[in-house]
Amino acid sequence: xxxxxxxxxxxxxxxxxxxxxxxxxxxxxxxxxxxxxxxxxxxxxxxxxxxxxxxxxxxxxxxxxxxxxxxxxxxxxxxxxxxxxxxxxxxxxxxxxxxxxxxxxxxxxxxxxxxxxxxxxxxxxxxxxxxxxxxxxxxxxxxxxxxxxxxxxxxxxxxxxxxxxxxxxxxxxxxxxxxxxxxxxxxxxxxxxxxxxxxxxxxxxxxxxxxxxxxxxxxxxxxxxxxxxxxxxxxxxxxxxxxxxxxxxxxxxxxxxxxxxxxxxxxxxxxxxxxxxxxxxxxxxxxxxxxxxxxxxxxxxxxxxxxxxxxxxxxxxxxxxxxxxxxxxxxxxxxxxxxxxxxxxxxxxxxxxxxxxxxxxxxxxxxxxxxxxxxxxxxxxxxxxxxxxxxxxxxxxxxxxxxxxxxxxxxxxxxxxxxxxxxxxxxxxxxxxxxxxxxxxxxxxxxxxxxxxxxxxxxxxxxxxxxxxxxxxxxxxxxxxxxxxxxxxxxxxxxxxxxxxxxxxxxxxxxxxxxxxxxxxxxxxxxxxxxxxxxxxxxxxxxxxxxxxxxxxxxxxxxxxxxxx
RNA sequence: UACCUCGUGGUGUAAUGGUAACACAGGAGAUUUUGAUUCUCUCAUUCAAGGUUCGAGUCCUUGCGAGGUAGCCA
Numbered sequence: 268x269x270x271x272x273x274x275x276x277x278x279x280x281x282x283x284x285x286x287x288x289x290x291x292x293x294x295x296x297x298x299x300x301x302x303x304x305x306x307x308x309x310x311x312x313x314x315x316x317x318x319x320x321x322x323x324x325x326x327x328x329x330x331x332x333x334x335x336x337x338x339x340x341x342x343x344x345x346x347x348x349x350x351x352x353x354x355x356x357x358x359x360x361x362x363x364x365x366x367x368x369x370x371x372x373x374x375x376x377x378x379x380x381x382x383x384x385x386x387x388x389x390x391x392x393x394x395x396x397x398x399x400x401x402x403x404x405x406x407x408x409x410x411x412x413x414x415x416x417x418x419x420x421x422x423x424x425x426x427x428x429x430x431x432x433x434x435x436x437x438x439x440x441x442x443x444x445x446x447x448x449x450x451x452x453x454x455x456x457x458x459x460x461x462x463x464x465x466x467x468x469x470x471x472x473x474x475x476x477x478x479x480x481x482x483x484x485x486x487x488x489x490x491x492x493x494x495x496x497x498x499x500x501x502x503x504x505x506x507x508x509x510x511x512x513x514x515x516x517x518x519x520x521x522x523x524x525x526x527x528x529x530x531x532x533x534x535x536x537x538x539x540x541x542x543x544x545x546x547x548x549x550x551x552x553x554x555x556x557x558x559x560x561x562x563x564x565x566x567x568x569x570x571x572x573x574x575x576x577x578x579x580x581x582x583x584x585x586x587x588x589x590x591x592x593x594x595x596x597x598x599x600x601x602x603x604x605x606x607x608x609x610x611x612x613x614x615x616x617x618x619x620x621x622x623x624x625x626x627x628x629x630x631x632x633x634x635x636x637x638x639x640x641x642x643x644x645x646x647x648x649x650x651x652x653x654x655x656x657x658x659x660x661x662x663x664x665x666x667x668x669x670x671x672x673x674x675x676x677x678x679x680x681x682x683x684x685x686x687x688x689x690x691x692x693x694x695x696x697x698x699x700x701x702x703x704x705x706x707x708x709x710x711x712x713x714x715x716x717x718x719x720x721x722x723x724x725x726x727x728x729x730x731x732x733x734x735x736x737x738x739x740x741x742x743x744x745x746x747x748x749x750x751x752x753x754x755x756x757x758x759x760x761x762x763x764x765x766x767x768x769x770x771x772x773x774x775x776x777x778x779x780x781x782x783x784x785x786x787x788x789x790x791x792x793x794x795x796x797x798x799x800x801x802x803x804x805x806x807x808x809x810x811x812x813x814x815x816x817x818x819x820x821x822x823x824x825x826x827x828x829x830x831x832x
Numbered sequence: 833u834a835c836c837u838c839g840u841g842g843u844g845u846a847a848u849g850g851u852a853a854c855a856c857a858g859g860a861g862a863u864u865u866u867g868a869u870u871c872u873c874u875c876a877u878u879c880a881a882g883g884u885u886c887g888a889g890u891c892c893u894u895g896c897g898a899g900g901u902a903g904c905c906a
Contacts, residue, residue: 505899
């Protein structure tokens, strides 16, 4: 309703290309994509863009379409099962399903080995004895061509023997490498005889110690795509220069079951955060955040725990589009899509974050009444609830000003404000402690202003504030999250040799004890709420206990008054 | 001083040789027992210069700017 699909949806350049392939009956009209994460970290919102693209394409082109989840696990020194598990959980949570199509590049090690032998036999690969330093030195530079390795012209037989010995473990790590024989003078560095197999004496999370040589990404990826009959291999812009190598392998390896092609799109950049696994890993390892699923992290698990919803994230990914321009999306836009979804679904409750006690001096001591409140004005079917009201209340410190600023129309000394769905109160006295701090406000209520009553001849009360009954309110832990960094682009602000962590926001987390209406005692972990007039909150799935929810602030409500200040 | 890619309001995108549009953000207003939501209005855009064309954001040339690329990482 709030997000209608345009009557004539325009296609992005990827979908346009794929639609053309489908109508040209390329691959018999099939669209087979894949999401290929390396299990070396947790997925982040940038991955969500790729997931929505690849799995979205599969949904859009059904039934002649599917999307594989493939773990690109070719570097055992960096990969762990913990990451494999979290990645699957995150993709599922986003609402996508790979069905039976769960794969691992490591499933193909034997075939990939055979393909390498094939290349050697064709004179298109050779074993190089050079050290990494020597290889670097002979690769040339961006402006100068490289020079051939002295081992470049080994015989096929010698290469075959050496490669077999590499596999057998006859050499030390780093001692030898298998290289594709392409062109040391290519203007594209990736074509200057790239390494395709290296020796790594590391335990692999799936193949154990069966292998001591592992294929490089550039080699394994196109061939894995071909083995799975992927039709469209979609990746981010930094792989653009690798495309010629991708195509070289598809063209030169014999016996591939399909001819996939690669296209690239711009990765997502968001303001006020960092989006590289390396940097996120550093935040985790150095304890600068509380783990991968810290609600301040841009990880899927982080924003899930923050209270973002799959719908919001999918809508966001749809809205930002798909281009080759390396854009920088405002964090505010993501927050907009989150509010848009939560506004429809979040149950409303009254919570006072920074309480000030209010005593209604003319309200009978010991009396308790119940006020009926709407759970969600956006959806009447969500029903009503009863909230207790009594002589002593709490209101939010933000809703009282002793010396009000221009345009403030909440409670002030001598002024009147409406307690939402209850009645109007007038503040007569501000009781202060010895240090000058406000202890409580003494107010009177006007019984003629109860909800539904239409008293005539009294001045219109502009302000309406929320409240909780002091005797009935629950104390709950509330975590107020804010942006992780104080600058839009932490990496850029830090510069080449600067440290982006210097821009971390010291106020990105504040833990407070709030006063909240008693109905939330029944709140389940993982539930979305709107604290009326304050923001959206999510009951922490890890730390909430029965009867004792812990709330994470998902996002604040827009505040028209803040803008005027 | 190499190669590849990309330049449309502040931000993200659309316009596929034919009226430069949509969303977010900003501003003004209406409604509102959430300063929310909703609604109305509004501000603001084709990197530059040439060329082709009846007509160019779109095609061509040059320039400028931005991003990427020299792992036995992915």
